[in-house]
Amino acid sequence: xxPRAAKGSEAERELKEERFRGVRKRPWGRYAAEIRDxxxxxxxxxxxxxxxxxxxxxxxxxxxxxxxxGAKTNFPSPGPPHALxxxxxxxxxxxxxxxxxxxxxx
Numbered sequence: 001x002x003p004r005a006a007k008g009s010e011a012e013r014e015l016k017e018e019r020f021r022g023v024r025k026r027p028w029g030r031y032a033a034e035i036r037d038x039x040x041x042x043x044x045x046x047x048x049x050x051x052x053x054x055x056x057x058x059x060x061x062x063x064x065x066x067x068x069x070g071a072k073t074n075f076p077s078p079g080p081p082h083a084l085x086x087x088x089x090x091x092x093x094x095x096x097x098x099x100x101x102x103x104x105x106x
Contacts, residue, residue, distance in 0.1 A: 020056035022059030023059060046058045
């Protein structure tokens with residue numbers, strides 16, 4: 001008996017689009033991204049995107065927020081942990097902390 005060929009020829013594999021974690025293609029061509037919240041055990045909708053890569057990047061950002069640096073992502077991690085932190089916010093005005101005036105030096 002001759003050995004069976006592997007399921008799907010090489011030509012078929014080349015025609016298939018690359019698949020990403022947390023991304024699915026809609027019948028009309030757009031890509032939807034979602035992730036499971038590990039605490040609430042529910043799906044979190046991340047949106048619809050024009051490309052699979054955009055949707056995969058949205059999934060990666062959510063995975064890093066939910067699961068930290070140990071998350072399984074579609075692309076390599078962006079960098080050190082401080083790169084994931086939100087940028088510092090600055091207030092558009094001075095904050096009065098009601099501190100006493102500094103002592104005068106003679």
